[in-house]
Amino acid sequence: MVRWEPGSRGRLQEAALSLYGERGFENTTVAEIAERAGLTERTFFRHFVDKREVLFSGAAALQELLVNGVANAPDSAAPIDAAIAALEEAGAVFQEHREGALRRQAIITANAELRERELIKLATLATALADALRRRGVKDPAASLTGEAAIAIFKIAFERWVAPSNKRTLPQLIRDSLAALKAVTAGR
């Protein structure tokens, strides 16, 4: 007989996800999440720094994916192309878990607090991309701007990807958005 069932963190995450989906983020208390997971409120805060973080714990893996993607891009690739290549790889991963991504995104867009947290995650990704580019020898402000531009592209592409009418794939939409940005910034 074990003292605790294993996988507390996973149970908390699952409980939170379903409760947020059922009754909304604001209308679910941490006590309820913990109860559904068979744990204590205090334990919830040992696994997640706050109530929102349950939805964003995957961001670390995403960041690693992006940083590696930039690092592994061919030396000949221009900064923006290295960044976009990394985004496309990440986009492919999202594409394979479309259901879960949509469910999660619906929860996030329904709540201002969660949108705040999402933005800070995106901003973190932008600086991580910029760092990765600097490691390739890209100078500032080009590195920072490329990171920001890449994340802006991802943001727009993602928005279009989750739209109900969308039929295209996320990597495709990323390439399209890059083309659109190039068109917009082309001097005349």
Place this chain on the structure above:
Amino acid sequence: MVRWEPGSRGRLQEAALSLYGERGFENTTVAEIAERAGLTERTFFRHFVDKREVLFSGAAALQELLVNGVANAPDSAAPIDAAIAALEEAGAVFQEHREGALRRQAIITANAELRERELIKLATLATALADALRRRGVKDPAASLTGEAAIAIFKIAFERWVAPSNKRTLPQLIRDSLAALKAVTAGR
């Protein structure tokens, strides 16, 4: 004999600003702010929706400035140039209040919660810019991307502007950042 001193809102703002500066955002309670302003905690929340909003109440005016700037740009201006013109106007306003801007920014960058709020304000500005561009007949995704790109430029320019070593003016840095973004996104 008046029942209340006038200017409660201003006093609350001033009290909050100074306390945040003295002992940091997290280490000052709303009760303390209210006390310094000679008011009640409850009254604080009647003027500001939350503890952070004290630092961001100017964002509405900034947004108006940007939207008007875009609307008033010459018809011949390309979307990105209309957006940049608006940013430069706003940048000039910041330039005239550099002291206050620096003080405020120091408080914000010192705290994660405040950085979150700042990002959501920037995101709001990006969509406001995009809306203003659509009113000029710009289509999506060009409008959204231009809004995002413009805000990215502003963000980077602002970061460089507040750096201690900086000697240049914010509008100048905005123009520089635009040029850098164009260089970065130029296809080959």
Place this chain on the structure above:
DNA sequence: ATCAGCGATGTCAGTTGCTGTCATCAATGT
């Protein structure tokens, strides 16, 4: 085989941001 220490969890009390509700009272308009 024993035992000390570790790690995940529980328990509990406390702080603080924030909200709902009702009362107060000067100023203002009729």
Place this chain on the structure above:
DNA sequence: ACATTGATGACAGCAACTGACATCGCTGAT
């Protein structure tokens, strides 16, 4: 004079989060 309004106070309460300490199965060293 009287009702209305608008800004504030008073007070109770919820829920997010934290700190401190207890519990107890497991594991590794002796």
